[in-house]
Amino acid sequence: MKYDKRYMVVIGTAAVLFMLVIGRLFYVTVIANDKIYAKAQGQISKEIIIPAKRGDILDRNGSLLASATEAYRVDADLLTFRTLLESKDRTAEYYAGPLAEILGEDEEAIISKLTSLSNGTIIKRKLEKKVIDRLKTYIDEENINFLLIGYDNIRYYPNGNYLSHVLGAVNVDGTGVMGIEYEYNEALKGIDGIKIAEMDKKNRELPYTAVVQTDAINGKNLVLTIDERVQFFIESLADKAMEEHEAAGVTIIVSDPKTGGILGMVNSPDFNPGNPRGDLTQEEYDSITRNRAVNDAYEPGSTFKIITFSAALEKGVVSESDQFFCPGYIHVDGVRINCVKRDGHGDESLADVLKNSCNVGTIMIAQKLGKEKLNEYIEKYGFGAKTGIDLPGETTGITFKTDVMRNIDLATESIGQGNIVSPVQLLTAMNTVANKGVKKTLHVVDKTVSTDKDGKVLSEEVLFTEEGERVISEATSERMMKLLYNAVGANEKSKAYSEEIDIFGKTGTAQKIILNEEGKQTYSDDEFIASFVGGAPASDPKITVLVIVDYPKDYIYGGTVAAPIAKEIILELNKYLSLD
Secondary structure, eight states, rough: HHHHHHHHHHHHHHHHHHHHHHHHHHHIIIIIEEEHHHHHHHHHHEEEEEEEEEEEEEOTTOOEEEEEEEEEEEEEEEEEEEEEHHTTTTHHHHHHHHHHHHHTHHHHHHHHHHSSSSEEEEEEEOOOHHHHHHHHHHHHHHTTSEEEEEEEEEEEEETTTTTTTHHOEEOOSSOOOEHHHHHHHHHHHOEEEEEEEEEEEEEEEEHHHHHHHHOOOOOOOOEEEEOOHHHHHHHHHHHHHHHHHHHHHHEEEEEEETTTEEEEEEEEEEEOSSSSTTTHHHHHHHHHHHHHHHOOOOOOOOGGHHHHHHHHHHHOOOOOTEEEEEEEEEEETTEEOOOOTTTTTEEEHHHHEEEEEEETHHHHHHHHHHHHEEEEEEEHHTTTTTOOOOOSOOOBBBOOOOGGHHHHHHHHHHHHOOOOOOOOHHHHHHHHHHHHTTOOOOOSOOOOOOOEOOEEEEEEEEOOOOOOOOOSSSSHHHHHHHHHHTTTTTTTSSTTTTTSSEEEEEEEEEEEEEOOOSSOEEEEEEEEEEEEEEEETTTTTOOOEEEESSSOOOOOHHHHHHHHHHHHHHHHHHHHHOOO
């Protein structure tokens, strides 16, 4: 009887256990199948981002200026790493030393990352394949399972510092932070892909097809208006001018007035776009990476007389037959304003006033024009507003407001004092005069190009196709071009004069505005900005040139410092582009 009772208990227990097993099996295979499968997949599958290749940047002739090369990154799964240390009774230092040696990093930095309290961390990015191959060998030797190898890109600038202020730079994530890298970041960056791959216990991809993969869409290529040869030449001239005049800085822009396309833009000193930070202080970095052609404003001096003259001609308040007398100074509201020639120019025609850069004659013209009409054309030319150039951080400059202007403000504004402008604003105005009175937007990118993964062109989009805005009549443009040619191309005393090609233009010399000992703005007695704006050929302008030399130590005048540089540029480009 007792035997039967024990038998029944055993049978009953076995039946209960069997039912529990059956129930668990039913739960695993039916009720929780998806959940358990997902958990299992989560343990062997990893989501890997496939970075889109950032678009290339090319000059107008197809020369490569910036590109992205394939690279890798290494991340650490710190949860797995802590488990590994515990199971093998090791410390982070055991792995940090070899990793630092392979990756070319500081050992303490690696230790700091491995001992972070987070669940994961980036060990290093932008690694070449040869480094990854060494790392994989080490992973196999040490049976490591906490390191993850992924894809990355390295931005490559083959010409070093070349065109740095235009190209700009990217950060460690490959995002543009300055220049056209920033301005066109959305077009350049593309769309990342994704791959969900099965991994072995060492976090290595298993060598069979990925579970899910969405290919990356590469970024668009940018084709610039920049001409590589023009850019190289003006950069060498800028460096030469910096040394020869011991200048604080040099800015040169070359453009096509008919389209607004910029053929070359340089600010010296420059920087390495591949490593802009280098070992610079924050103040040095901020100063050297500023695109002064776009971001900074200055008093233009006599180059601004182009605006005063063209507005007066357009409004019909002066003509070429008018005569002016310059005794060397003029009084406005009781303030004496001196001419560049202190003993005066005497009797002058309209053409003479511009050629001589006569302050007295120009102020007389402005007085005939009046505050409202002068400011009307200052606004039409685009001063006091952004030009719309496709580079970041553009300044608007500062102009006088008509309703608060005094007579003295009208006088100083007409000769380029008191108002401040950017280099691109001034060149836009010169281009407008040279382009038969039609203003075009300055720009550095001609078009975007979409390609497939094999480099085959899928589509192109040409930018800046605007017809332009008329500022002055074609007749006024022609009259201004004759005056500007008379000032340079027909003036053998001009340092920009050449027998080879008809050059037109205007020089400028301006005192720099500095902070005095009390922290207030004042004009410097020994710091000047020398400039020239013009182009060639006068009969059919194909290029315009702006040269600005900041604080030359030997000479101060635009006609002495900047004009010869502009002439050298124009003569060289005439050989290259056959301007005439």
